[in-house]
Amino acid sequence: MQRFERDGLVFDVRDGGPPDGEPVVLLHGWPQDSSAYDRMAPVLHGAGLRTLAPDQRGYSPGARPRGRSAYRVREVADDVLALLDAAGLGSAHVVGHDWGAVVGWALGAWHPERVRTLTALSVPHPAAMSRAVLTSAQGLRSAYVAAFQAPVLPERLLLAGNGRALRQLLLSSGLPADAAEHYVARMREPGALSSALAWYRALPFGARDRVGTVTVPTLHVWSTGDVALGRAATEATRDHVSGPYRLEVLEGVPHWIPEVAAERTAELVVAHTRTAV
Template sequence: MRQFQNDGLTFDVRDGGPPDGEPVVLLHGFPQDCSAFDRVAPLLHDAGLRTLAPDQRGYSPGARPRGRSPYRLRAVTGDVLALLDAAGLQSAHVVGHDWGGAVAWALGAWHPERVRTLTALSTPHPAAAGRAVLTSDQGLRSSYMAAFQVPVVPERLMLARDGAALRGLLQNGGLPEETAARYVDRLRKPGALSAALAWYRAIPLAARDSVGRVSVPTLHVWSTGDAFLGPAATAMTRRHVTGPYRLEVLDGVPHWIPELAAERTAELVVEHVRTAVGAPG
């Protein structure tokens, strides 16, 4: 597969590894694209797993609807269901980082029959994140999300001087300069950054898309060097999982787990997949 369609939109996707391998969907976050998993995917292929890594809504050039409503969690979750359908898969293992992690949590809660295992990289359960904003320093860590709600201005500021401000934000958060530059160059395309920020601008609509408890086997990977997502929400996430749950903490790794801890990420995903394969349910 190179592309699939949903909701009148066309998505780019990288389909790699053995076609008959256990399927693993890899979901990137902001401001990444599917290349966030470029170091992880080959290691999963070597372990006999097939990977499907889409450029999500707003990141695929053919999937950039205007406004914020098309980026509600229900909508972006529907894109992954469409990917599974296009691939002829009843279910798959789902790995998500950052916003991709939020999509993974929603899939596990709303469509457990389509999720063989769930792996959330960095991202806590949405309900735990919401609680942590009110009870810990997570509100301060997430303050940039409020700034993103302002129309037009964030795009102008972040893309001024060839995207210097956005590159600085990413590098200050631990992303290597070369990787940050690659993501920024892509977001400098017309409409690309506004589409990516629409995920944040849809947050006020989240009351309609409450994510409940998750019953599928879940691996949560968090890193102590994460400047954006703190320990409070991570600690509370276990309360929102009724199925098998494991928390793995990576010491000193920044937020960008797929890029900066690829080998350990792949090891954990392979172990998680193999543990669940053949398990009842």
């Protein structure tokens, strides 16, 4: 597959590994694209897994609808179901990082029959996150989310000087320079950053998209060097998973787990996929 469609939107997708391998959907976050998994994919392929890595809604040039409500979690989760349908797959293993993890949590709660296993990188269960924002230092860590709600200004600030502020933000949080340059270039495409920020701006619609208990086998990978996500929500996540659950902590690794700890993370994913009955 190179692309799939849903409701007139066209999504780019990277399809790699053995065509008859166990399918693994790889979901990126902000402001990444499917290349976030370039370092992990070869390990997954070597283990006999097929990977499907889409450029998600707002990131694929052909899938940048207008309006905040178009970026609700319910919509982006349905995009993944459309990918599975287009690939002729009843279910797949799901790996998500950052916002991709949020989509993974939603799929595991709303559509467990389509998710063989879930691996959530960095971001905890949304309910655990919401509580931690109110009861721990996570509220301070998440202050940028409120800043992203402002119209127009975030785009102007982050993209000024050929994306100087966005580049510095990514580099200072531990992202390798080559990945930072690539993501900045993608965000400078017409309408790209506004569409990517629309995921944050759709948060006020979240009451309609509550993510409940996840029943599928779940691996949560969190890293102690993550400046955006603290331990409180991570520790509370197990309360929102009724299926088999494991937490893996990567010491000293920054937020960008797929790029920085690719081999170790891929090994964890391979082992986790083999736990599925």
